[in-house]
Amino acid sequence: MVRGISLIYGLYLLLPIALLVVGSVGGNWTNTLLPTGITGQWYLDLWQDTSFRKAFLSSLVVAMAACAINTMLALPLAYALYHGARRGGGMAARIVSAMPVAVPAITLAFGYMVVFNTDLAPWLGSMPLLIAAHAILTLPYLTNTLLTDLRHLDLGRLEQAAATLGASGWQQFTGIMLPSLRQSLLSGLVMVAAISVGEFGVSNLLTSFQNRTYPVVLLQAFYGATGFACAATVILLVLAGASALLSSSLVKARP
Amino acid sequence: MSLVLDNVSYHYPGSTHGLHEVSLDVRTGELVAVIGPSGSGKSTLLQLVSGLTTGHTGRIVFDGKDMSRTPVHERRMGMVFQSYALFPHLSVLDNVAYGLKLRKVGVTERHRRAQELLGIVGLAEYAQRGIAQLSGGQQQRVALARALAIDPLALLLDEPLSALDASVRGHLRDEIRAIQQRFGATTLLVTHDQEEALVMADRVAMLKDGRLLQIATPREIYERPASRAVAEFVGLSTILPAKVASPGRLDLGFAELAADTGTRAAGAQVHVLVRPEHMQPDPPPGSLNRLAGRTGSQRYLGALTRYDFEVPGAAKTFLAESPIPAIQAIAIAPEHIRLLDD
Numbered sequence: 386m387v388r389g390i391s392l393i394y395g396l397y398l399l400l401p402i403a404l405l406v407v408g409s410v411g412g413n414w415t416n417t418l419l420p421t422g423i424t425g426q427w428y429l430d431l432w433q434d435t436s437f438r439k440a441f442l443s444s445l446v447v448a449m450a451a452c453a454i455n456t457m458l459a460l461p462l463a464y465a466l467y468h469g470a471r472r473g474g475g476m477a478a479r480i481v482s483a484m485p486v487a488v489p490a491i492t493l494a495f496g497y498m499v500v501f502n503t504d505l506a507p508w509l510g511s512m513p514l515l516i517a518a519h520a521i522l523t524l525p526y527l528t529n530t531l532l533t534d535l536r537h538l539d540l541g542r543l544e545q546a547a548a549t550l551g552a553s554g555w556q557q558f559t560g561i562m563l564p565s566l567r568q569s570l571l572s573g574l575v576m577v578a579a580i581s582v583g584e585f586g587v588s589n590l591l592t593s594f595q596n597r598t599y600p601v602v603l604l605q606a607f608y609g610a611t612g613f614a615c616a617a618t619v620i621l622l623v624l625a626g627a628s629a630l631l632s633s634s635l636v637k638a639r640p
Numbered sequence: 641m642s643l644v645l646d647n648v649s650y651h652y653p654g655s656t657h658g659l660h661e662v663s664l665d666v667r668t669g670e671l672v673a674v675i676g677p678s679g680s681g682k683s684t685l686l687q688l689v690s691g692l693t694t695g696h697t698g699r700i701v702f703d704g705k706d707m708s709r710t711p712v713h714e715r716r717m718g719m720v721f722q723s724y725a726l727f728p729h730l731s732v733l734d735n736v737a738y739g740l741k742l743r744k745v746g747v748t749e750r751h752r753r754a755q756e757l758l759g760i761v762g763l764a765e766y767a768q769r770g771i772a773q774l775s776g777g778q779q780q781r782v783a784l785a786r787a788l789a790i791d792p793l794a795l796l797l798d799e800p801l802s803a804l805d806a807s808v809r810g811h812l813r814d815e816i817r818a819i820q821q822r823f824g825a826t827t828l829l830v831t832h833d834q835e836e837a838l839v840m841a842d843r844v845a846m847l848k849d850g851r852l853l854q855i856a857t858p859r860e861i862y863e864r865p866a867s868r869a870v871a872e873f874v875g876l877s878t879i880l881p882a883k884v885a886s887p888g889r890l891d892l893g894f895a896e897l898a899a900d901t902g903t904r905a906a907g908a909q910v911h912v913l914v915r916p917e918h919m920q921p922d923p924p925p926g927s928l929n930r931l932a933g934r935t936g937s938q939r940y941l942g943a944l945t946r947y948d949f950e951v952p953g954a955a956k957t958f959l960a961e962s963p964i965p966a967i968q969a970i971a972i973a974p975e976h977i978r979l980l981d982d
Contacts, residue, residue, distance in 0.1 A: 538728060539723065539725075542721060542723055542725040543725055543727060543728075545692050545719075545721070545725065546719065546721060546725035546726075546727075546783075546786075547727070547738070548691075548692065548712045548713050549690055549691075549692070549712060549713075549715070549717050549718070549719040549787075549796075550713075550738055550739035550742060550786065550787075550790055551713050551714070551716070551739055551742040551743060551790060552713055552742055553713050556713075556742065560738075560742075561727060564729040565727070565728060565729050567729070
């Protein structure tokens with residue numbers, strides 16, 4: 386039973402991906418089950434298409450910037466939430482954990498469209514706004530990863546031990562907390578990057594023509610040749626997939 | 641390095657729990673075990689001495705200096721936690737050397753010192769291992785070495801053996817005691833295990849509901865407990881209400897016993913305390929303080945059998961221990977009957 390469901394699930398998940406990969410190297414694919422001929426032409430076209438290269442770069446910039454901002458926000462945030470929750474302020478921690486589920490990303494985008502389309506703040510379509518949206522969207526994921534690790538490590542106890550050995554508050558933070566969180570910070574950031582690179586809905590609503598991210602440009606590709614669209618999708622898949630794999634292997638590596 | 645608690649009180653915000661006017665002293669090189677049921681305030685006491693919890697009234701004095709206002713990281717207390725609390729990102733050696741690093745001791749010297757301490761706790765070959773590769777008992781030895789490395793004013797042991805398997809516990813108990821004596825460390829040990837306290841401590845302090853009930857040597861606290869609460873917590877016993885019938889005679893309702901009643905007047909209400917090893921099985925007929933009855937449930941312990949002895953009319957059974965359980969009677973020598981006034 387479980388095996389059967391897994392098989393069906395796997396088929397639904399993997400079949401489209403397999404078809405994309407086949408399509409990306411297929412010569413001609415119209416009104417048939419499988420394409421005919423083998424070619425590397427689509428990847429070459431993709432490489433030469435400036436709008437895709439630009440979008441790829443934009444996506445990387447947005448993802449890296451979101452990672453940098455989230456590192457600065459999530460570390461102190463998780464730290465404060467951990468200690469706050471122990472003192473009975475667990476509500477804030479629950480709100481942060483529930484946010485990605487309770488607030489659909491699309492509402493965030495519509496809110497931004499209303500607020501930042503005014504004369505007072507005419508920043509709709511700008512790069513900083515897009516980065517801010519990605520950072521806010523991914524912040525709970527990173528914060529949760531860190532928070533889980535803090536609880537798992539029983540950081541409060543480690544800090545107490547460090548304090549009795551002579552560590553000041555700052556020395557506890559830099560000498561105990563930061564190094565203990567190295568791995569979960571890294572894996573959390575890879576997850577942030579993966580989510581940011583694959584994010585479509587919010588990006589599509591908030592970008593201008595110049596700053597389009599990869600998934601937004603990708604949609605345009607499907608109006609053209611199928612093989613080209615497949616190749617472009619495979620690139621995105623490889624990027625996001627590699628990030629996710631890296632992230633989960635980092636989590637597993639934890640002793 | 642004597643430690644004196646002078647009239648220390650602490651209240652958890654919004655509750656009546658805490659400590660109430662606790663005064664005790666730990667002499668240089670002495671190990672005082674603090675025991676008590678959960679919620680008695682024994683862990684709070686240790687937290688206050690370490691400086692991890694602040695906001696008490698009264699004084700906490702080391703060698704004549706009141707440390708109450710000294711922040712935790714400047715107090716130099718070597719603390720060992722129940723959960724070991726070793727730093728997972730550091731090797732065994734660096735864990736032990738951590739306190740020395742904070743004190744700006746050079747890397748060669750601090751590693752030499754840490755290695756030496758690891759040798760003392762029997763883990764010299766484990767210096768380069770990660771923490772996760774050690775068993776619980778080994779981790780607690782590392783924690784002890786780490787606490788000793790800072791040359792602490794006092795050692796504070798917070799339930800150090802509670803997380804360990806019984807087989808490891810007895811061994812490590814003896815080892816901690818030996819190392820404590822070797823270093824002459826002034827030590828406070830918090831434990832809920834009264835047997836551990838009796839075995840390890842020079843003196844035992846019993847707390848209940850945040851108050852110090854008694855502080856005395858293990859022998860004294862076992863043989864001459866100051867109150868019913870102490871008697872009930874330390875060791876096994878049978879405790880029954882009684883009345884002084886006349887000097888030297890106790891009326892238990894179902895029997896009369898000969899006992900030293902001291903200066904108590906006839907009619908005084910007391911409790912009788914008898915330890916299980918002092919119940920003599922099947923004494924010769926006519927023996928003093930002989931109680932006839934029958935043996936109830938038995939627990940075979942190897943060298944001894946622990947059993948409940950039922951005496952007709954008694955409100956509860958007598959807990960007894962002997963190589964062979966009694967069949968029809970037990971006797972309690974008068975010198976083994978201890979009277980408690982509360």
